[in-house]
Amino acid sequence: xxxxARTLLALVTAATCASFVSGPAVAATAAPAPASxxxxxxxxxxFGNPFNAAQxxxxxxxxxxxxxxxxxxxxxxNLSPYENYLVARxxxxxxxxxxxxxxxxxxxEAALASSFLPExxxxxxxxxxxxxxxxxxxxxxxxxxxxxxLAAGGDDAQIKELLPQSLYLGKKYPEAAKAYESMVDxxxxxxxxxxxxxxxxxxxxxxxxxxxxxxxxxxxxxxVMYPSPEYxxxxxxxxxxxxxxxxxxxxxxxxxxxxxxxxxxxxEKLSYAGQASHAGYPAEALAVLDQGMAKNAFTxxxxxxxxxxxxxxxxxxxxxxxxLAANEKGAQSAKDGDALVNLGLAVALDGQAEKGLALxxxxxxxxxxxxxDEAKLHLGIVQWRxxxxxxxxxxxxxVTGPNGLGALGHAWALVVxxxxxxx
Numbered sequence: 506x507x508x509x510a511r512t513l514l515a516l517v518t519a520a521t522c523a524s525f526v527s528g529p530a531v532a533a534t535a536a537p538a539p540a541s542x543x544x545x546x547x548x549x550x551x552f553g554n555p556f557n558a559a560q561x562x563x564x565x566x567x568x569x570x571x572x573x574x575x576x577x578x579x580x581x582x583n584l585s586p587y588e589n590y591l592v593a594r595x596x597x598x599x600x601x602x603x604x605x606x607x608x609x610x611x612x613x614e615a616a617l618a619s620s621f622l623p624e625x626x627x628x629x630x631x632x633x634x635x636x637x638x639x640x641x642x643x644x645x646x647x648x649x650x651x652x653x654x655l656a657a658g659g660d661d662a663q664i665k666e667l668l669p670q671s672l673y674l675g676k677k678y679p680e681a682a683k684a685y686e687s688m689v690d691x692x693x694x695x696x697x698x699x700x701x702x703x704x705x706x707x708x709x710x711x712x713x714x715x716x717x718x719x720x721x722x723x724x725x726x727x728x729v730m731y732p733s734p735e736y737x738x739x740x741x742x743x744x745x746x747x748x749x750x751x752x753x754x755x756x757x758x759x760x761x762x763x764x765x766x767x768x769x770x771x772x773e774k775l776s777y778a779g780q781a782s783h784a785g786y787p788a789e790a791l792a793v794l795d796q797g798m799a800k801n802a803f804t805x806x807x808x809x810x811x812x813x814x815x816x817x818x819x820x821x822x823x824x825x826x827x828x829l830a831a832n833e834k835g836a837q838s839a840k841d842g843d844a845l846v847n848l849g850l851a852v853a854l855d856g857q858a859e860k861g862l863a864l865x866x867x868x869x870x871x872x873x874x875x876x877x878d879e880a881k882l883h884l885g886i887v888q889w890r891x892x893x894x895x896x897x898x899x900x901x902x903x904v905t906g907p908n909g910l911g912a913l914g915h916a917w918a919l920v921v922x923x924x925x926x927x928x
Contacts, residue, residue, distance in 0.1 A: 546621065552581045552588055559595050568602035571595065590619045598633075606641040610634065628657055632664060639667055644675035673710055682710035682719060689726075701731045728765070729923045737765040740919065744912040751908035754879075756780040760886060761913065764920050767928055769793070771802035775811055781854075782814065785847070787821030788855035794818065825851060833864070841873030846880045850887060858891035878906035882914055889920070890927045897921050 548556065559574035575596050584592070597612035613634050616622055622630070635650035648671040651664050669684035685707035689699045704727050711720040721743060728736035741762055744750075759777040762769045769777050774797035781790040794815045797803055803811040825832070829852070836844035845868025853861025865884050874880050885900035898921045904914025 546587050548585075548588055548591070549581065552578050552584070556588075556591060556595070559599075563595055563599050563602075566602075568599040571599040572603070575599070586619075587621055590616060590621045593619070601637055606637055609637055610641065610643075610646075613637070628654065628659055631657065632659060632661060635664060636667070639671055642674075644671045645677075647671040648675060648677070648680075669706070669710075673706060676713075678710045678713035679716070682707060682714050682716060685710055686719070698730060699726075701727065704730070725919055729919055732765070732923045732925065734766055737762070740916055741765070744909060744916050747909050747912050749908050751910075753784070754909050754913065756784045756786075757882065757886075757913055761916055761920070763928065764886075764889070764917070764925055765923070767925075768796060771797060771800060774802055775807055775814070778811070778814055778818070782818050782821070786851050786854050787818035787825065788851065790818040791815065791822050792854075822855065826855070836864070836868070841875075842868030842871030842880075843874055844868070845871060846874065846883065850883045853887040853890055858887055862887045862891050862893075878904050878910045878914075882910060882917070885914070885917055889917070894921050 555574045555577035559571045559578065562568070562571035562574060575592055578588075579592060593612040593615040597609045597616060600606075600612060601609035613630055617627065617630050617634065631650055631654045635647050635654055638644075638647035638650060648668060651668040651671060654661075654664055655668070665688065669681050669688060672678075672681035672684055685703060688703060689707060692699045692703075704723060708720055708723040708727065711723060721740075724736050724739050727733075728740055741758065744761070745758060756777070759769055759773065759780060762773070763777075774793050778790040778793040778797075781787075781793065794811055797811065798815070832848055836848045839845070846865050847868075849861040849864030849866075849868060851861070852864060855861075862884075865880070865887055868874070869877075869880055869884060881900055881904050885897045885904065888894075888897035888900055898918055901914045901918035901921065904917075905911045
């Protein structure tokens with residue numbers, strides 16, 4: 506967590522002193538007579554002389570001398586409320602500069618509560634207090650003053666950044682999540698990309714607050730804006746965790762993983778190829794196996810199984826290619842569009858995305874589909890493989906249905922939004 510620079514804060518607090526240390530009421534030469542102290546806003550010469558020296562010292566960055574001169578001023582005794590206020594105003598910044606944060610907090614609190622404090626000084630002192638409390642790791646108080654500062658019209662970017670951090674460090678996770686979410690929403694609305702640190706802290710706060718829905722949405726933002734296996738694995742796990750996930754859609758889980766990560770992990774390649782082969786897409790299975798063999802991903806028994814499966818799917822892919830024209834003619838004459846949709850997906854997965862897309866579109870237009878939402882999901886995949894990202898996004902966003910279909914459509918929409926490209 507970033508803390509405010511000591512030099513910056515010293516300048517801020519010193520600047521707040523300037524409005525009262527330069528006025529005639531505290532200048533030694535213009536100090537009122539002792540009796541005038543009863544008016545409530547005057548000082549005695551014996552107080553004003555050391556006080557003027559203290560203000561000059563703090564302006565010059567000499568906090569120890571300022572503190573020593575303030576002690577001389579206090580030694581006058583029987584200080585009026587106004588004189589006590591002036592001491593607190595100068596001693597607070599001086600104590601902060603020497604590292605006495607609790608002392609600085611106490612004095613600036615007193616100054617802020619004083620009726621003598623000019624209205625124009627309330628905002629900068631509130632800001633100073635918030636950052637001193639943050640430096641002192643008193644996060645509840647820091648957050649309180651940051652909220653007061655912002656509510657009063659303060660617009661400092663550092664305070665806006667430190668507020669959710671203070672809430673988070675103070676373990677006020679629901680409030681921290683809300684503050685981080687507001688920050689992220691404001692950045693997005695302004696056309697800015699939230700940084701990964703802010704999004705991760707938002708996700709952590711939501712997780713600590715048991716806000717599962719909010720946490721998942723933030724992980725999705727991270728996956729889209731800062732793609733990585735860490736985020737995508739969580740999203741894919743959520744898809745599979747849905748109620749009654751249909752086993753027939755597991756091959757689509759592998760397709761999703763390959764799209765989001767560039768390829769499936771080596772340990773999953775054999776399973777992916779087996780699922781694709783079982784679903785009737787030998788060319789897809791062949792491509793996965795060849796990719797794995799090129800990386801020596803298969804060892805031991807898996808190597809032998811991969812070789813055996815490769816021989817099978819290689820023959821199947823060659824047969825499909827040889828019979829493409831006949832298969833297309835048969836699909837065209839079918840009473841419904843399922844054959845065209847399935848053939849189009851197979852052709853696209855064999856490297857002919859545009860031709861496959863045309864076949865699928867014909868099949869969907871023909872109608873009578875047994876699984877229309879599954880057909881839309883596969884249409885979106887082929888649109889994406891063909892580079893028609895806008896169309897693919899619209900298609901994925903229209904996919905609904907139980908047993909994992911709607912979740913798959915949503916996850917694929919995120920893939921498109923992340924800018925992922927077909928391997």
